[in-house]
Amino acid sequence: MSSTVLVINSGSSSIKYQLIDPASGSSLASGLVERIGEPAGHVEHRTDGRVTEQNDPVPDHADGMRTVLDLFEKVGPALGDANVVAVGHRVVQGGKYYDGPVLIDDEVVGLIDRLSPLAPLHNPPNLTGIRVARELLPDVPHVAVFDTAFFRNLPEAAATYALDREVAEQYNVRRYGAHGTSHQYVALKAASMVGRPSAELRQVVLHLGNGASASAVYGGRAVDTSMGLTPLEGLVMGTRTGDIDPAVVFHLARNAGMSIDEIDDLLNKRSGLKGLAGYNDMREIHRLAGDGDAAAALALEVYAHRLRKYIGAYAAVMGGIDVLSFTAGVGENDPEVRASAVAGLEFLGVEIDAGRNEARSKESRFISPDGARVAVLVVPTNEELAIARQAVSLL
Ligand code: AMP
Numbered sequence: 001m002s003s004t005v006l007v008i009n010s011g012s013s014s015i016k017y018q019l020i021d022p023a024s025g026s027s028l029a030s031g032l033v034e035r036i037g038e039p040a041g042h043v044e045h046r047t048d049g050r051v052t053e054q055n056d057p058v059p060d061h062a063d064g065m066r067t068v069l070d071l072f073e074k075v076g077p078a079l080g081d082a083n084v085v086a087v088g089h090r091v092v093q094g095g096k097y098y099d100g101p102v103l104i105d106d107e108v109v110g111l112i113d114r115l116s117p118l119a120p121l122h123n124p125p126n127l128t129g130i131r132v133a134r135e136l137l138p139d140v141p142h143v144a145v146f147d148t149a150f151f152r153n154l155p156e157a158a159a160t161y162a163l164d165r166e167v168a169e170q171y172n173v174r175r176y177g178a179h180g181t182s183h184q185y186v187a188l189k190a191a192s193m194v195g196r197p198s199a200e201l202r203q204v205v206l207h208l209g210n211g212a213s214a215s216a217v218y219g220g221r222a223v224d225t226s227m228g229l230t231p232l233e234g235l236v237m238g239t240r241t242g243d244i245d246p247a248v249v250f251h252l253a254r255n256a257g258m259s260i261d262e263i264d265d266l267l268n269k270r271s272g273l274k275g276l277a278g279y280n281d282m283r284e285i286h287r288l289a290g291d292g293d294a295a296a297a298l299a300l301e302v303y304a305h306r307l308r309k310y311i312g313a314y315a316a317v318m319g320g321i322d323v324l325s326f327t328a329g330v331g332e333n334d335p336e337v338r339a340s341a342v343a344g345l346e347f348l349g350v351e352i353d354a355g356r357n358e359a360r361s362k363e364s365r366f367i368s369p370d371g372a373r374v375a376v377l378v379v380p381t382n383e384e385l386a387i388a389r390q391a392v393s394l395l
Helices: 061-075 106-114 123-136 165-170 180-194 247-255 260-269 272-277 282-290 294-318 328-333 335-342 354-358 383-393
Strands: 004-010 015-020 027-034 042-047 050-054 084-091 142-146 202-208 212-218 221-225 323-327 375-378
Touching (some): 004 123, 015 061, 015 383, 027 061, 027 383, 042 061, 050 061, 061 123, 084 123, 084 383, 106 123, 123 142, 180 202, 180 212, 180 221, 180 323, 180 375, 180 383, 202 328, 212 294, 221 294, 247 260, 294 335, 323 328, 323 335, 328 335, 335 375
Parallel strands (some): 084 142, 202 323, 323 375
Antiparallel strands (some): 004 015, 015 027, 027 042, 042 050, 202 212, 212 221
């Protein structure tokens, strides 16, 4: 029987999970526990094309994990018969410690905890998921896969902020990046699609979801990325500003009387597409722009302008581009954004075929014309499968 990996992504009020066969890439079950700690919880378990739902309160993560394990027993597939060889945990921040997956022991738990100041919204709930799952599934190895790992070995010139060195060192201020599991997965898949070894490819990966990030991958290795100390820097996102003059923070503190927490909330949760046009969902922005809403039209322009800037910057960093890949919710589904992101970049060899770009598909595909200098691709990301494969790679 083939082996499986249970992949867990534990957030502040949710647990997402998937049981995956890493060899075939098939998903045997997946689900979601939401609204943990709220008066009404919600649990969804999918297997064999069936969805089982529950709406009982889920007081805490331990209760949520127990519910998930019960559903595997009652609805299937029974974990006892699924040959689960590892539990793979998504962890956002691995700091300077991890450039790949690691088997979780008490020391690793301690380090993830110590890194929490760098990812206060993510590492603590990731850790809660790890603690609970280790208690409930003590006989299987647990593996942490870090969002930052692919960017751990960025060239120093790309990772270093031009900040006072002592302050930077004392407080661990540097570019860590994020979405690394997705960037790595897409870059590998893209290399296999163009049929050339990654070693000779200059790739730009655009992960455009609710969070959005760009990376430059040269010879299979990340050489730059748009997210920084935290996932706030870089591209325009659903609710985050991306790049902004840090002096905006001082200006608002001094002149608008806003506290640091209020500015943090503004930049992370009330900006980006939502701040510009009222909605964080790209489909709403298109709908509004189509109805003549000027703010939504401008939001689309700001979004595309930032993308073109990053593509150009990464072409300069690598001395050209061979492959440009779009992934995640917007990148995989939005032909208009893809077209506007590359408009005017023919001078770099970047061109798309309108028919290919607009064709609907869930598959990885080329959207550049045959014979184009740069292969432009849509590559659906699969972070869960990447986590499962990285977990088994350690065993
Ligand atoms: P993700 O974070 O990768 O799950 O992406 C979620 C985002 O993808 C949503 O907030 C939408 O903005 C966007 N999205 C999903 N489907 C579409 C679509 N068909 N067209 C444009 N944007 C989409």
